[in-house]
Amino acid sequence: MVNVDRDVFNLDIPDMTIEQFKKYAKFIHDLTGIYLKDHKITLLSNRIRKRLRELKIYDYDEYFNYLTNSDKSDTEIIHFLEVITTNESYFWRTPQNFEAYKKIVLPDILKHNHNKKIRIWSAGCSTGEEPYNIVIESIEAMKELGFYLFEVIATDISRRVIEIAKQGCYSGRKIEKIPEQILKRYFRQNPHDPEIYCIREDLKSKVIFKIENLFEPTVENVHVIFCRNVMIYFQKKEQQELAMQFYNRLLPDGYLFLGHAESLQMLETPFKIIHTPYGTIYKKEI
Template sequence: MVDTINYNKIRDYIYEKTGIYIEEKRMYFFKNRVIKRIKKLALDNPETYYNFLVKSEYSEMELKKLISEITINETYFFREFPQLKVFAEYALNDVIKRKSNKYIKVLSAGSASGEEPYTLSIILKEMLDYGFDYKIDALDIDPIMVLKARSAVYSDYSIRDVPKEYLAKYFEKEGNNYKVKDIVKDKVNIYNLNLIEDETYEKLDDDYDFIFCRNVFIYFSDEIRKKIVTKFYTILNEGGYIFLGHSESINRITNAFRIVKANDFILYQKPSEGGANNV
């Protein structure tokens, strides 16, 4: 019983600091990850670990390491390709038709080790006509993943779904790995930021055409999701789109977005002025 109380205290502390909420059905997984950290630090039990996490001089560093343990960062280039095809062939064309300039801005929220933003960069290189330019801002709460993303070096596993012509065009071999070429990498800015903090949105632009936040909301409560979606609404251009993971939805927390169905995928579009409900 005492251990259970301390696991709950650790869970609540993570929620307070990061907005990441561990549901009861994931507590077994969570406890195993905490035990892994306890053993790594040679501590006695969840109580001593809680005190170390909250009160020690290493609290901030340990919180980052624990976050890295409990978030699933499994990703690869061109993941969920059918959805990316909808982005490239439907949503992108729709936004371009509305644009008064030739500059596309994308936000990749929860970008993990960088495969998603670099994939989007490749797609935009391929799809945009001459004269268009773009930039991609990517953020993740896990500093370890951010460092990996900035290095832009990936294993065979990560690049396994990259079309051969793109692999030759946009990657270079580096030992047994593959490095993203600067022509793709230089268009991507990667930040170690927390989606639930107001300061994050002060550092980001306020006119994105697309926001990708795929497989991120699974970690948050409805309260935190609503806060993030409200921020997204503010920084998204009218006519811009939000892309979520295939199992995610924001229907029950807001009716501010127009629901668009394209090739069996649900997209969320910010309506033009006067066409939206309140978030």
């Protein structure tokens, strides 16, 4: 496996061939549902190249065999998922969603669920910004709506992002949109590095994190699902499957939020499409 000569000369690894790309793209699709168009060949090569260097493997075919056939494949899949998933996320992303959540969705749900714990699923939660944002907005909503119980279940296929999410510490672009008073109220500045803000410990306990493939979910009986900026990576067939999965896992009168570039309009689902001043939301109306 270790090629000493090539390691010494540190030869550059070229982009993969189109045949290699197609082999990887099919594997990724079967594993995650993510669809890669042919023009992503350079992007995928760049991402895998980093992992090849770490392993001192200098050939995409050799790595593919390592990934799919070796006794290391189980653990290697975890690394592979880290390099192929796009995990971009930040607090206060599409804040209109949270306005709709506080002003329309929660009041409706609480009307039907007096004294029950409200369950919210952040599906494809990445490094935790979305589920913690839901916790903060749920607490903020109580000022208007009165006290209620809630929990957030947050899932992602990548182990790395779930580990970062559990730590709950952020800096830079990830927190720059958070209003000042919210940052002060819900976060604690790291005493060793004032650039880093960590979500308060008591708020962390509101979120249950799980490593889970969206196409093999265990989460069910939820009142609200946030699945934002995830469907965009799937083709229509997988989007359809996922939308129905969400429908079945929502409780009656539950709601679904998608990302701003995503929609159910082109799919066939029983969801009721609701246009609100804060954008489109989807309801399981029975």
